[in-house]
Amino acid sequence: MTRAISLTINGKHYEHDVEPRLLLIHYLREVAGLTGSHMGCETSLCGACTVELDGKAIKSCTMFAVQANGANIVTIEGLASPEGKLHPMQEAFWNEHALQCGFCTPGMIMVSKQIVERNPSPTDTEIREGLDGNICRCTGYQHIVNAVRTAAKAGA
Amino acid sequence: MATTVTNIEKLVGKRIRRKEDPRLITGTATYVEDIKLPGMHHAVIVRSPHGAANIKGVDISKAAALPGVAAVFTGADITGVGSVVCGADLPGLRKPVHHILAQSRVYYVGHPVAVVVATDRYIAADGADLVEVDYEVTQAVTDPEKALAEGAPAVHPEWPDNKAFVFLQKGGDMEKAFADAEVVVKQRITSQRLVPNAMETRGVVADWLQAEHSLTLFTSTQIPHLARTILAGQLGIDENRVRVVAPEVGGGFGSKLNVYAEEALMGFISRKIGKPVKWIESRRENFLVTIHGRGHVDYFEIAAKRDGTILGLKLKLIQDLGAYHQLLTPAIPTLSVLMMPGLYNFRNIDAEVIGTFTNCVPTDAYRGAGRPEATHGIERMVDLLAAELNMDPAVIRFKNFVQPDQFPFPTATGLNYDSGDYGATLQKALDTIGYDDLRKQQAAARLEGRLMGIGISTYGELCAFGPSPATPAGGWESATVRVEPSGKVTIHTGTSPHGQGQETSFAQLAADELGVSMDDIVVLHGDTSVIPYGIGTFGSRNTAVGGPALFYALQDIKEKVKKFGKMLLKSENVVFENGKCTCQVSGKEVTFQTIAGAAYRAMQLPPDTDPGLVATKFWEPSNFAFPFGAHIIVSEVDRETGQIEIKRYVAVDDIGNQLNPLLVEGQVHGGAAQGLGQALWEHGIYDDNGQLMTGEFMDYAMPRASMMPWVECSHTTTPSPVNPLGVKGVGEAGTIGSTPAMVNSVMDALMPLGIRHLDMPLTPEKVWKAINGAA
Ligand code: FES
Ligand code: FES
Numbered sequence: 001m002t003r004a005i006s007l008t009i010n011g012k013h014y015e016h017d018v019e020p021r022l023l024l025i026h027y028l029r030e031v032a033g034l035t036g037s038h039m040g041c042e043t044s045l046c047g048a049c050t051v052e053l054d055g056k057a058i059k060s061c062t063m064f065a066v067q068a069n070g071a072n073i074v075t076i077e078g079l080a081s082p083e084g085k086l087h088p089m090q091e092a093f094w095n096e097h098a099l100q101c102g103f104c105t106p107g108m109i110m111v112s113k114q115i116v117e118r119n120p121s122p123t124d125t126e127i128r129e130g131l132d133g134n135i136c137r138c139t140g141y142q143h144i145v146n147a148v149r150t151a152a153k154a155g156a
Numbered sequence: 157m158a159t160t161v162t163n164i165e166k167l168v169g170k171r172i173r174r175k176e177d178p179r180l181i182t183g184t185a186t187y188v189e190d191i192k193l194p195g196m197h198h199a200v201i202v203r204s205p206h207g208a209a210n211i212k213g214v215d216i217s218k219a220a221a222l223p224g225v226a227a228v229f230t231g232a233d234i235t236g237v238g239s240v241v242c243g244a245d246l247p248g249l250r251k252p253v254h255h256i257l258a259q260s261r262v263y264y265v266g267h268p269v270a271v272v273v274a275t276d277r278y279i280a281a282d283g284a285d286l287v288e289v290d291y292e293v294t295q296a297v298t299d300p301e302k303a304l305a306e307g308a309p310a311v312h313p314e315w316p317d318n319k320a321f322v323f324l325q326k327g328g329d330m331e332k333a334f335a336d337a338e339v340v341v342k343q344r345i346t347s348q349r350l351v352p353n354a355m356e357t358r359g360v361v362a363d364w365l366q367a368e369h370s371l372t373l374f375t376s377t378q379i380p381h382l383a384r385t386i387l388a389g390q391l392g393i394d395e396n397r398v399r400v401v402a403p404e405v406g407g408g409f410g411s412k413l414n415v416y417a418e419e420a421l422m423g424f425i426s427r428k429i430g431k432p433v434k435w436i437e438s439r440r441e442n443f444l445v446t447i448h449g450r451g452h453v454d455y456f457e458i459a460a461k462r463d464g465t466i467l468g469l470k471l472k473l474i475q476d477l478g479a480y481h482q483l484l485t486p487a488i489p490t491l492s493v494l495m496m497p498g499l500y501n502f503r504n505i506d507a508e509v510i511g512t513f514t515n516c517v518p519t520d521a522y523r524g525a526g527r528p529e530a531t532h533g534i535e536r537m538v539d540l541l542a543a544e545l546n547m548d549p550a551v552i553r554f555k556n557f558v559q560p561d562q563f564p565f566p567t568a569t570g571l572n573y574d575s576g577d578y579g580a581t582l583q584k585a586l587d588t589i590g591y592d593d594l595r596k597q598q599a600a601a602r603l604e605g606r607l608m609g610i611g612i613s614t615y616g617e618l619c620a621f622g623p624s625p626a627t628p629a630g631g632w633e634s635a636t637v638r639v640e641p642s643g644k645v646t647i648h649t650g651t652s653p654h655g656q657g658q659e660t661s662f663a664q665l666a667a668d669e670l671g672v673s674m675d676d677i678v679v680l681h682g683d684t685s686v687i688p689y690g691i692g693t694f695g696s697r698n699t700a701v702g703g704p705a706l707f708y709a710l711q712d713i714k715e716k717v718k719k720f721g722k723m724l725l726k727s728e729n730v731v732f733e734n735g736k737c738t739c740q741v742s743g744k745e746v747t748f749q750t751i752a753g754a755a756y757r758a759m760q761l762p763p764d765t766d767p768g769l770v771a772t773k774f775w776e777p778s779n780f781a782f783p784f785g786a787h788i789i790v791s792e793v794d795r796e797t798g799q800i801e802i803k804r805y806v807a808v809d810d811i812g813n814q815l816n817p818l819l820v821e822g823q824v825h826g827g828a829a830q831g832l833g834q835a836l837w838e839h840g841i842y843d844d845n846g847q848l849m850t851g852e853f854m855d856y857a858m859p860r861a862s863m864m865p866w867v868e869c870s871h872t873t874t875p876s877p878v879n880p881l882g883v884k885g886v887g888e889a890g891t892i893g894s895t896p897a898m899v900n901s902v903m904d905a906l907m908p909l910g911i912r913h914l915d916m917p918l919t920p921e922k923v924w925k926a927i928n929g930a931a
Contacts, residue, residue, distance in 0.1 A: 021278065035190040036183015038406070040355045041439040045853035048355060076183035090181040094173050097818045100655030100826060102180030103355040103406030109181060124866075131861035135853065137355050137407050138655050140825030140890075141861040 005069040010078025018065045025049045027065035036076035036106045047134030050107035051075045057114040076106035089113045092151035100138035107134050112148045116156050166668040171818035174660040185404040188359035188376045193432040200280040202270040202287045204262035207296030207515040207846015219272050219286040224279035227429050230270045231257040237424050238390035240417050243628045244487035249321045252312050254480040256417040263479035264515050265846050266444030296515035298842035300476040303512050311513035320511035325493045327568030328504030333468030337459035341540050346915045347452040347529040349840035352522045356406020357437035362422035370397040371423050378408040379692030383415045384684045390420040402682035405654030410521035411446050413694040414483045443851040448840050449522020451476035452529045458537045464552045468504030475511050478518035485518050486511050491526030494569045498534040499578045499616045500556040505568045515846045524888045535613045535896035549612050573782045574876050581872045582614050585786035585808040607793040611901025615893040619885040620700030620781035632776035634690045635706035637713050639769035641756040643749030647679045650690015651702035658698050661815040669710040671735025696885030704879040705775035712771035719762040720751045781876040783884040785809035787897035793905045798924030802865035812876045812884035820886050821869050827890020828867050829859045835898035839917050
């Protein structure tokens with residue numbers, strides 16, 4: 001049994017018949033072929049799968065693809081301009097060495113973008129609280145905090 | 157002995173952002189899970205829910221009948237595949253046969269029993285649910301001290317005492333040390349089981365090509381070449397027909413310094429079904445079946461004079477090995493023993509290590525691997541001794557440090573510390589944090605009844621593994637520099653970086669040496685079909701062993717470039733600098749790029765010189781490198797809640813010369829987070845039946861952004877004499893230094909209450925109970 005869904009991802013229209021039990025993260029990765037969002041825990045506790053759905057950062061491992069029917073989704077692949085110009089948050093992560101293995105990074109960048117969108121001049125404490133749903137095992141977070149702060153200052 | 161590079165003023169030493177990042181920040185990197193091959197099937201593994209049980213039967217019929225299921229295998233189906241390899245050896249070591257699927261018995265929760273292969277991962281999971289295993293549950297034992305007790309259940313029935321080995325190490329004259337002692341302090345100290353939790357779980361894609369009799373295996377590993385050798389042996393395939401690729405690897409921390417059952421299993425399955433097969437570990441599986449770290453119960457006794465002079469250290473170390481040996485399991489506690497003396501001058505040690513089987517997943521190398529446990533032990537003992545003698549913890553450390561004029565310093569455990577100035581590092585940390593003033597603030601806080609603590613740890617580390625005779629695999633590393641005809645440079649390193657940043661730091665080194673732009677350099681790694689044999693990434697060895705291999709390969713290239721330069725400039729008087737050969741007489745120049753072209757076009761060749769411009773070097777260090785440092789943490793404990801607040805964290809690390817200080821800081825920060833995780837939050841807890849009670853991120857407290865303090869990083873620089881770059885290695889330093897600084901800080905805070913020692917993790921509950929006298 002499948003259901004038809006149609007949605008927009010990174011400005012592009014997608015239509016598929018999917019099983020109702022298919023997780024959104026698997027839809028994005030395996031059906032739409034966008035493997036930038038990662039699966040780190042499948043229990044909504046690590047944030048590696050974070051994408052933006054109708055303007056809100058969400059954990060795509062805890063949502064079914066059918067629930068995203070009609071939604072407008074932005075993934076990490078959709079942040080840079082088509083010409084390849086990086087989003088200021090991507091640029092800040094690069095400049096501040098806010099990643100090591102890079103596995104948590106797409107989710108971190110998506111949530112960081114949201115932190116600054118909600119609060120254009122966050123304190124370090126606010127940044128840390130905003131990052132708390134996302135785990136990074138490599139960086140100890142300090143450079144991520146630096147990246148979000150500098151991106152906010154630059155008006156990301 | 158090699159001399160130290162002096163041209164450090166160029167790109168080396170600069171804070172340069174990483175070359176590897178563009179693909180990672182745009183979501184276009186390829187991790188194992190991102191790999192899709194035509195006809196690829198998916199595997200899901202059926203695992204034991206019991207810590208110890210006999211398998212009475214496995215019924216796969218329902219699973220096999222499920223549409224989409226291609227095959228189901230149980231232990232009985234696995235023929236012609238070798239067991240999981242343990243590369244460590246110790247005298248009298250008992251090695252249980254570690255089949256890739258359980259045969260008649262399961263030994264820990266998560267033990268693989270069967271595997272379901274299907275066209276789709278959801279169907280494979282459905283199939284796994286339909287496999288019926290009939291277990292006869294037996295009594296498990298998960299606590300290593302209980303496992304050693306009389307009458308404990310035997311993990312492996314053939315060895316009822318549960319002892320895998322007893323390893324002794326003695327140095328100096330312990331009897332005399334204890335006879336001369338004016339004070340002896342004893343303490344039982346544990347280093348709890350930790351779950352490494354790389355954010356990318358493990359994963360394998362295996363692709364057997366029948367016509368070639370060859371296997372390609374994409375796997376999330378730190379050691380692609382060693383994995384190839386081992387897997388070729390296990391699967392009975394010629395080594396040169398096995399290609400192992402470590403694509404983008406999402407963290408390892410030692411947990412991927414291993415060759416696991418699933419890697420051989422996927423190779424076996426792909427060959428059986430004639431299709432590529434993918435297995436991606438779930439987070440739950442990662443908790444249950446990927447190696448854990450630490451797992452010590454240590455009994456320490458330290459002997460000293462009343463003036464604080466340490467005379468000797470005794471240790472009985474009970475290592476929780478788990479049910480099996482993974483690649484290096486039994487070797488890890490022996491590293492603890494080697495580092496027992498820490499940075500101190502005493503010459504008498506006596507250690508007994510009892511490797512103990514339990515019905516838990518094996519322990520093995522986790523960031524620091526044996527050295528954090530040792531450092532935590534000695535640093536706690538030094539603090540306990542200082543408290544006993546009513547001495548300042550900084551003063552007792554200065555008094556006992558190995559002094560700068562004592563290097564190379566032979567330790568009682570047979571190591572030879574390479575270089576250091578331990579006092580300078582501690583002094584810098586004390587000055588940075590304002591130690592004397594802090595002690596005054598603390599005195600005032602105590603008068604107010606506030607629990608403020610200042611914790612010092614001065615750690616030493618043995619890393620940059622290492623000379624080959626001292627390591628279970630080779631201790632060398634390889635590098636190839638391939639200058640292309642256009643003058644672009646491709647570097648192959650035998651290390652397998654997965655976040656450490658050698659695509660950048662090695663490019664910095666090569667750019668300086670060859671005088672080319674970093675943009676013209678590509679660093680490749682992790683594919684055994686492309687890269688000459690290498691040992692891999694662990695033990696803080698990428699820069700300290702892989703770096704020198706690259707440095708010497710670059711010197712060979714420079715020699716050859718100069719020969720071509722002389723020929724083209726028709727002069728003997730030629731220097732190669734800043735990317736060109738210059739005739740010292742005429743001033744005429746020829747660029748590196750022109751020379752590269754000439755070397756391949758080969759219209760004319762210098763005497764005794766072959767065409768082409770490629771050099772490969774295998775380099776072996778003469779000794780380990782020994783980074784060190786001083787970490788100080790100021791904390792305050794809330795009497796009402798037991799909550800710990802970290803007020804300040806100062807880290808002064810000496811890792812020798814630095815190729816890229818930005819990346820060095822990243823390593824220190826990440827290491828500190830893992831070390832604080834051990835001190836305060838993380839604990840892999842098994843119940844008596846073998847269930848991992850903290851087997852999800854919901855229950856296992858990973859450090860998160862708001863839990864971490866700001867880490868104030870700085871350095872002293874004592875170049876290592878054991879390699880030409882003067883580097884020491886930084887991958888593990890933060891993890892090793894942070895844990896005892898944190899625990900010492902909290903114990904210092906609790907000292908007015910007469911609380912002497914608490915075991916990690918220092919959860920609010922534990923601290924609150926201690927404060928309220930209930931611990
Ligand atoms: S994978 Fe979605 S939160 Fe971890
Ligand atoms: S960079 Fe590796 S988990 Fe964050």
